[in-house]
Amino acid sequence: AxxxxxxxxxxxxxxxxxxxxxxxxxxxxxxxxxxxxxxxxxxxxxxxxxxxxxxxxxxxxxxxxxxxxxxxxxxxxxxxxxxxxRRLKTEVLTELPSRTEITVQVDMSDEEIALYEALRRKAVEKLAAADDEPGHKQIKILAEIMRLRRACCHPKLVMPEVSITSSKLQAFAEIISELKENRHKALVFSQFVGHLEIIREFLDTQKIEYQYLDGSTPQKKRKTAIDAFQAGQGDVFLISLKAGGSGLNLTAADYVIHMDPWWNPAVEDQASDRAHRMGQTRPVTIYRLVTRNTIESKIVQLHQKKRELADNLLEGSEMSGKMSVDDMYNLIKDAY
Structure with missing residues (x-):
């Protein structure tokens, strides 16, 4: 369906x-x-x-x-x-190990804050000056939101020429170092292929073995990467959220890291279920890296509304609803 x-x-x-x-x-x-x-x-x-x-x-x-x-x-x-x-996973898979979800609040450096605020103010000025029909304005707002979300991930995703380091990448490095030291394996999801490429470069410098999958990965190579990871080849599996967020069995991992929040929590939950599913024998821990006091924080706030909408209607048997142009503009307009 x-x-x-x-x-x-x-x-x-x-x-x-x-x-x-x-x-x-x-x-x-x-x-x-x-x-x-x-x-x-x-x-x-x-x-x-x-x-x-x-x-x-x-x-x-x-x-x-x-x-x-x-x-x-x-x-x-x-x-x-x-x-x-309606059947919840906890009802039908009673032998499934526990699942723990942790939101990691990442504080940006002063340089990152200055860049983010400059981008946000420029976006507000540009949108305030625009005199478009609602449909065209919506497209422009979405483009500015996307730019801010990329800036939260890594400054180079919006300004490739800058040398500002990413606080989120540093937080990721600390988590991965600890997981590797304790012999855990992790699935790492991001919506942005460019973000995954930056993470790949980091893993290469650290000589950490990994598998990789995005929307351009051929089916045969996709299966090879999955089988290799399940067989123990690689400590990390980098996955594009929309390309590999469903339909995969990756129980070799007992940790999941979401590098950036998606609008819909159901999509993230499905991605996390690549590890927390039938066949998993260890407790699964899910990290969500959220850049504090940014548009990412506002997206996470929307998650709860979407969960409540679904739960309230389905009990006993997500942006919550369609967002208006004004709703989207308000995500950008005000500093957190």
Whole structure:
């Protein structure tokens, strides 16, 4: 079901044309980005239950996502509850080892703070001066947000010519050194291939063996890297979040490090589950490196809202909803 949540895609339209006596879907994240995804899943398994998308948005999505309307949430939950069988991993895999999640707050150096603030103020000035339609302005805001997120990871990702060191890379170096000393293996996720390249250079200088996978990795080479890591070749596996965040079995690792927070916690959780899954025999520790007092901190705050939205609707049987242009602009406008 993960593949047809978006009602606007050709794949989704093709799914709706399938004929059969019964329909059943399986997904670990029925609500990932916004409630419109839930509507589309139910459009397939129980057409008409949630009405038209326009009516669904008016009765449920808008009140719940924008106003935290508890009555609307209760009514929606009661509608979908008879058609959902929810099983948590902790319920069906009782032998699974414990899972510990740790958020590591990384403090930037004075040089990094100056660079970040300069980029943020320039972004605010540029956006304030722009007189675009909402759609065009949204694209510009997203571009500025992306630039700030890259700056949080490493100054060279926004200004390759600078010689400012990265506090986040230093924090990563300390974690990896300790893990290697104690013979642990780690999966390292980042959304930015450029960030992974910087980490690769660091691992090379430290002579730390690793495997690597991103969206450009051919299928055959991908399988070779996975098999090698599972067989003990490499202390670290560097993985692009979107390319390797699901569908992989990497239980040779007992540590997971998220180098930068993604908008949606469900995506990170799925990536962490590459290690914390059936076949794992050791406790799994998950580190999230978050640059303090930056846009990364604000993204992590959004995570909790998304988790609550999903849990509140699914109990007993994510940016929370679609963000407006003003919501996105506010992520940049104010210093933390």
């Amino acid at each position: 993960q593949a047809f949540k978006n009602s606007q895609t050709k794949r989704s339209r093709a799914m709706m044309d399938l004929q059969g006596d019964y329909r059943m879907i399986l997904t670990g994240t029925p609500i990932e980005n916004h409630l419109g995804e839930l509507w589309n899943l139910f459009r397939f398994i129980n057409p008409g239950l949630l009405g038209s998308l326009e009516n669904f948005n008016k009765q449920f999505a808008s009140p719940i996502e924008n106003n935290a309307d508890k009555d609307a949430a209760r009514r929606l939950k009661n509608l979908i509850k008879p058609f959902i069988l």
